[in-house]
Amino acid sequence: MTPTLRRWDPADTEAMARFLASDTWPMHVNQYWTIEAARERVAAAEYGTDDAAWWVEVDGQVVGAVRVELHRDTDPTIDIRLRSTHRGRGLGEPVIRETCRQVFALGDHRRIEGQTRSDNVAMRRVFRRCGFALEGVYRQAWPLSDGGFVDSVDYALLRSDWETGTVTPVRWAEENDISRPAPA
Numbered sequence: 040m041t042p043t044l045r046r047w048d049p050a051d052t053e054a055m056a057r058f059l060a061s062d063t064w065p066m067h068v069n070q071y072w073t074i075e076a077a078r079e080r081v082a083a084a085e086y087g088t089d090d091a092a093w094w095v096e097v098d099g100q101v102v103g104a105v106r107v108e109l110h111r112d113t114d115p116t117i118d119i120r121l122r123s124t125h126r127g128r129g130l131g132e133p134v135i136r137e138t139c140r141q142v143f144a145l146g147d148h149r150r151i152e153g154q155t156r157s158d159n160v161a162m163r164r165v166f167r168r169c170g171f172a173l174e175g176v177y178r179q180a181w182p183l184s185d186g187g188f189v190d191s192v193d194y195a196l197l198r199s200d201w202e203t204g205t206v207t208p209v210r211w212a213e214e215n216d217i218s219r220p221a222p223a
C-alpha cells in the first residue's frame with residue numbers, strides 16, 4: 040500500500056470538515072467532531088495559508104490528512120490523521136517522510152516538530168523511524184476527556200539530520216548536569 044500526498048486546496052474546506060467529522064480521533068484532544076464544529080475548525084485553522092495541509096491517498100482514495108502549522112516565529116509542527124480503517128498498516132512512516140520532504144522544500148526551516156500523547160505508541164514509533172529525536176516530556180500536560188491528564192512528548196527532526204540520514208542525540212546527561220559552575 041503506497042500512500043501519496045495531494046496538497047489541500049481551499050476548495051476542499053467542506054471535504055476536510057466531513058473528513059474530521061466522519062471518524063474518531065482517540066489520541067487527539069478533541070476525539071469527536073460534529074460537522075458544525077469541524078467546519079468552524081477548518082475555517083479558523085486557515086488551511087492552505089498559515090498552514091500547509093495534504094490529503095493522504097491510496098489508490099486515489101482519501102485515507103487521511105496531514106496538517107503542518109507554519110507560523111513565522113515557531114518551527115513547523117506536524118499533525119497527522121489516518122482514517123481508523125488505515126491505522127496500523129505501515130502508512131505513517133512514508134506519509135511523515137514525504138511530509139517532511141515537502142515542508143523542507145517549502146522554506147528555510149531548520150527543524151520540524153511533532154507533539155503527541157506519551158501513550159500514542161504508534162505515533163512515537165513512526166517519529167523515531169523517520170529520524171525524529173525525543174526532545175521533551177511534559178508531565179501531565181495532555182488533557183483527557185475524563186478530566187485527567189497524561190504526559191505529552193515532543194519530537195523534532197533537524198534538517199541537517201534529514202540531509203545526512205543521522206539522528207543527533209540530545210545530550211540529556213550533560214544538559215541535566217548543573218553541578219558544574221557556569222562558564223565565565
Ligand SMILES: CC(C)(COP(=O)(O)OP(=O)(O)OC[C@H]1O[C@@H](n2cnc3c(N)ncnc32)[C@H](O)[C@@H]1OP(=O)(O)O)[C@@H](O)C(=O)NCCC(=O)NCCS
Pocket residue numbers: 064066067118119120121122125126127128129130131132154155156159160161162164165168
Ligand atoms: C499515529 C499514526 C500516524 C501511526 O501510523 P500507522 O501507519 O498507523 O503506524 P504503523 O502501522 O506504521 O505502526 C507504527 C508502529 O507502531 C506499532 N503500533 C501500531 N499501532 C499500535 C498500537 N495501538 N499500540 C502499540 N503499538 C502500535 C506498530 O506495530 C508499528 O511498530 P514497529 O515500529 O515495530 O513496526 C496513525 O495510527 C494515526 O493516524 N492515528 C490516529 C491519529 C493520531 O494518533 N495522530 C497523531 C496525533 S499527534
